[in-house]
Amino acid sequence: MRFTSLTFGLFAGALLFLYYRVPGRAQWAVLLLGSLVFYLSAGAEYLPFLLLAAATTFFAARFMAKRTEKAAKRRALLLCLLADFGLLAVCKCAGYLPMGISFYLFQSAGYVIDVYRGTAKAEGNFLRHALFVSYFPQLVQGPISRHGQLEPQLFHSHEYDPKEVSFGIQRMLWGAFKKLVIADRVAPAVVALKECRGLGFLLLTVLYAVQIYADFTGGIDIALGLSRCFGITLxxxxxxxxxxxxxxxxxxxxxxxxxxxxxxxxxxxxxxxxxxxxxxxxxxxxxxxxxxxxxxxxxxxxxxxxxxxxxxxxxxxxxxxxxxxxxxxxxxxxxxxxxxxxxxxxxxxxxxxxxxxxxxxxxxxxxxxxxxxxxxxxxxxxxxxxxxTPWTWECALPDLGLTGLDWAILALGVALMLGLGQLRDIQETLWQRPALRYCLLFLLFLAVLLLGKYGVGYDAAAFIYNQF
Amino acid sequence: MGEYYVNSGGNDVIFIGDCEVYENFSPVTLWQEYGIPSYIRGSAQQMIWQSYYLLEETLQYETPKVVVFNVLSMKYDTPESTGSPTRREAYNRMTLDTMRWSPTKWKAIAASLTEEEREWEGLLTYLFPILRYHERWSQLTAEDFAYWLRRDTVSHNGYLMQTGVKPMTDSYASAPLADYRFGENSWHYLDKMRLLCEEKGVQLVLIKAPTLYPIWWWEWDAQIAQYAEENGLLYLNMIESIEDIGIDWNTDTYDAGLHLNVWGAEKAARWLGEVLREECNLPDRREDAELSATWSKKVALYEQEKQSRGGS
Structure with a gap:
């Protein structure tokens, strides 16, 4: 279930609806259920890895919480880290990467180290810990949260706040724009330029910067936006x-x-x-x-x-x-x-x-x-x-798989992406002006709908950081 | 196809099928010669499962006396057998994108896609075509705007007028088939079509349009003839009546015998109208003042286009 897919949009919408319909104390259960469904949609075969990460860090943290002697704690920590990072190493070497494994292993390893250091309290409920490890908006490409920052928010009751949800949706839309309009538009040129040297290689480095920035920040925008809709700040x-x-x-x-x-x-x-x-x-x-x-x-x-x-x-x-x-x-x-x-x-x-x-x-x-x-x-x-060495122009622009219109859209998109900077300030300003806000939001939606690279004829490109 | 919704109702005959119906029969001639109001719900390479659901949809708008189905599409048994995915999608969309939203459309979509294409998000692009055509704006030409601004219909009750002439010079040949039996799925939908017509009290007439290519093998013809006989249906293989119809392959086709031009389509309609009037007891509706008024406008538009495109 890709972040930019319709299925994900429908899934997130349904989950949000459910999230704000259940009592506050049960909201985390909705998130856990959603995370499980999201993870299973990538393949049931990946679930044991997630459960293993959750189980090792849960039991290691519980063990450390009960012990006072430092050596025993250290042994538990090392054993847990060895198991988790050993698993990651095996997966990486085998070229078999269960979805999000690098992110959730690092996040859960951070938690267990914090418990060892005494800066985090060991969680007593496995299901609550499982949610901390698998919280789906950040599962596939981060950000990597800290226990002390994320845990209180996950289990706190959240009232529906139209402003927060609106800001979250805006940010998700902005992320989709970056991914579908900019990153996926420039992708063919990056592939074509990989064959070039000299000036072509220099151009490759610039366009790859555009691609990876739009791709990664786009994914993060969607993750942070969706989480904000749940009232959880990543x-x-x-x-x-x-x-x-x-x-x-x-x-x-x-x-x-x-x-x-x-x-x-x-x-x-x-x-x-x-x-x-x-x-x-x-x-x-x-x-x-x-x-x-x-x-x-x-x-x-x-x-x-x-x-x-x-x-x-x-x-x-x-x-x-x-x-x-x-x-x-x-x-x-x-x-x-x-x-x-x-x-x-x-x-x-x-x-x-x-x-x-x-x-x-x-x-x-x-x-x-x-x-x-x-x-x-x-x-x-x-x-x-x-x-x-002396530069030769080996790769002419028309060979890069982009039309003049593509370049124009790309230039405009990049200018917008770099010019807008921190969206937060703009959101606050626009909140005071609903008519303008709806107009801009509609235009952004239209831009994603009409200019986005998606659907039949395009390989549904995964976010680059999904592979890590 | 989409023009049907503004022309639905009041038709005694509905044609269902592929290009062999929407280019080979002139509803205006049927009206002018026999007073038979008709509409062609045809589309390029329309599959039999699409024909069935178009029929199901049509019967929600009106109940004609006769449904004429061109049997050429019996040769395609499953969506997989209809060609490359790109080609299949193009033809599928010509039929499905024009249908109005309804459960019938949903069933038509589901029946038209291969197992692989029946992926959830692929299905959604048929319900929300903008998801498929979102980049079409970048390929717009002046022609797109010509149709956009046009107020008249493109077809004449579903008939697409062709006025070119390209004589047939060589006879067509095809390699023999390994197996001439129609597939189970094709029979399944033909049965469904027959049963639906029976349920609605509509007479189903099977035809094979008078064209020379794709080849209509006698083994296919025999299977349809037997089916028609077993089920009490009228089956007209118009290829056998080409001389009676009066088709001249030097003047009545615009693509060397694959389809008829307007003169050929008028001859085919004239012949078919005679048969339908006699075999299906279709009344002459030209006395109906309201219907006559509507059709006189259609006739005028038809003649006007025919003249403007070099016909006479």
Missing amino acids: PENFRSPFRAKNTAEYWRRWHITLGEWMKDYIFYPVSVSAPMRRLSKAARKRWPKFGKRLPVYAASFATWFVTGIWHGVTPNFLVWGLLNCAVIVISEELTPLYKKFHSRFRLKEKKWYGGFEITRMFLLMNLIRACDLFPNVGDYFRRLGSLF
Whole structure:
């Protein structure tokens, strides 16, 4: 049941109706039922994986809650994480990925670690825990929620609030626009450009950025919008990432919930771990400055290694992760040099410099991101190298599978997508002006209906992040 | 097809079937020569299951005295046997998209799709065609607007006028078939059609239109003749009466014998009208003032189009 399918629309509508018809204390049961139906629609064979994730984390958390000795707790945690991530590794290596497994395993692993740390309370009811793990709006492509943030909302009674439901529907429609009008429209050009080098490759990196941004944020908009209809606020996963001026900032704006998960459960634990402290101490004796930064670099490496593997077990995802890590480490090492440069030339005071930084970061991240597209890493680097040879225009625009009208719609859609920025402010403004709101909503609906790439003649394209 | 809804009611004869009915018989001639009001509910490559549901729908709007069904579609037993999915969908939509929403339409859709096509969201595109044609706006030409602005009907009581002439020069041949037996599904729908007509007190007449291709094998003809005899139906294989009808393959066809042009369609209607009047006791309704007034307008439009397109 794809988020952009009619079936999903009808399913979500029926569930919403039921949700607000039952007493508040039973609303979570409706969500659990809906999540089960949603998951079963993808295939009953995937259900055991979800149940296993829910069961291991439920029982591990219960066990830890009853024990006081730290060693026993640690053993339970390690066993649980080993079981869950072992399962994920086997699935990834076998190329058999049950729907949403990377997302719900990370979310439930976060919960069990929080229980171990004492920052979350162990859930006593398996069905309630099952809902936390399987809450369907975020099941297939995130965002990855934290127990402390999601759990109280799931089991709180929600009154029907027309404003919240209206905002939720608007956001879902906006997400469908991004996915069907922009991402799926540009997709054939991305496929065609994969064969290109030089300028064509550069264009590929830009169009792939458009595609993946529209696709992923579109899916997240639908997830957050639908959840909002249920009165449950999920964490934002994007904050204008293309406005970032450096890599670290970019990753604080792109796939935020995964980044924070990695930071809390991998980066910090690794960087402050006892072995790391010992390594840092030893290194400082020979290289005082580098030795001090070593734990951060090692933690960054571990974080990006896992992030790469999380996206896929093919070498290109690992290379993609390590390239990101390399850019962060190199930037950090060159910081003193930058400072010297800027203190002498004072470019940061120039008005255009901010724009330059944003453009630089946009192009750099595009080049790294394009690695996703080439399972053969050598192929990727050859194309990357072609940027530094004389450019030839091998792929003319008419060959990209898009008509002039498609390009026009794409340009307009991208301008709208980037221009609108945070929808929340616009929604609040429009709430005060119902006539304008209905007109714009109708136009948006019409745009999705008439300009969307769906139905017969199109392969129903899954959201890109569904595969992770 | 969709024009039927503004012309329904008051017809003594309803034609059901594929292009062999909507291009080969002129209702205006039937009216002019015999005072028989008729309508053709025909569509390109109309399958027998679609014919049945169109009949079921038609009988919800009116009860004619006679239903004439062209039996060529008996050769297709299942949706799978009707060609490539793209081709099948195109023809399906020509019939189904024009039907008004009703349970009958739903049944017609369900019967017309292969198991694979009967997926829920595929079905919905037949109920809400915009989901299928949502990008049609990008292919609009001036011709689309010509039809959009046109107030007159395109057909003449379901008859699509053709005024071209392309003589038949060579005889048609086809490789023999491995099996000439009609399929179970085809018989099932023919039975349903017969039973529905019996229930409504309508006389069912089976015809094979007078065309040369696709070939109407004698083995097929024999099966239909036997069925007609067993069930007391009138069966007219008009191919055997081509000389009586007076069809001249040099002047009466616009595509070398596959279909008739307007002159051929008038000859075929003249011959069929005579048979229907005698065999089905159809009255001459030209004395009916109200009906005459309606038909005189139809005749005028028909003649006007015929003249404007080079006919005489």
